Amino acid sequence: MVKLGSYKENVRLLMVVVGESEPESESESESATEETMLLWGIQQPTLSKPNTFVSQSSLQLRIDACGHSLSILQSPSSLLKSKPGVTELVMWDSGVVLGKFLEHAVDAGMLLLQGKKMIELGSGCGLVGCIAALLDAQVILTDLPDRLRLLKKNVETNLRHGDLKGSAVVKELTWGDDPDQELI
Incomplete structure (x- = not known):
């Protein structure tokens, strides 16, 4: 867990590796998608540096x-x-x-x-x-x-x-x- 973005919220970092094992369940896959978008929103790269x-x-x-x-x-x-x-x-x-x-x-x-x-x-x-x-x-x-x-x-x-x-x-x-x- 790390603190990211201007909100300094705790977030678990994700690393998506193409070609590795499949998600164990549909909820795990949905969770990864939601987390990816959450990370994007929390990191807010455009607030600190346009086009990161x-x-x-x-x-x-x-x-x-x-x-x-x-x-x-x-x-x-x-x-x-x-x-x-x-x-x-x-x-x-x-x-x-x-x-x-x-x-x-x-x-x-x-x-x-x-x-x-x-x-x-x-x-x-x-x-x-x-x-x-x-x-x-x-x-x-x-x-x-x-x-x-x-x-x-x-x-x-x-x-x-x-x-x-x-x-x-x-x-x-x-x-x-x-x-x-x-x-x-």
Whole structure:
């Protein structure tokens, strides 16, 4: 047990090792998921240091997910004008955590994405949508018109596997405009 975060609460540290023994019970698996999210919340990395896991000064992020090595490109122009709170075309810790959470939840049998239709609003670099497609979901990734080029490149680069059962389509969506009928 250690004290973490600004609340200084006691938390048991977790280390998830892929390929090791399976959880003994469903409650143990749920407990690990809940604890992972609790650790994320208590550690509050964004309060002390923005993007603890992902460097926004790098042009590329490599992450292993769903048995594939994903390569996510970030926008060099966004990085050059980077100021606190910039959200365009750079990876954020929350995207990595959500993507890995989805992967874990599907692997643990707590979530079924196979054949499900999903829409990701404000996809940015597209990591979460790519992971959902690798988990067999039919995903529509959306963002503003000026952000689609990099998003499409990341989707094409990471989802050209022959064994992909899900799908990913990139669509433009500007808040306030009438959405494409396919999005509805």
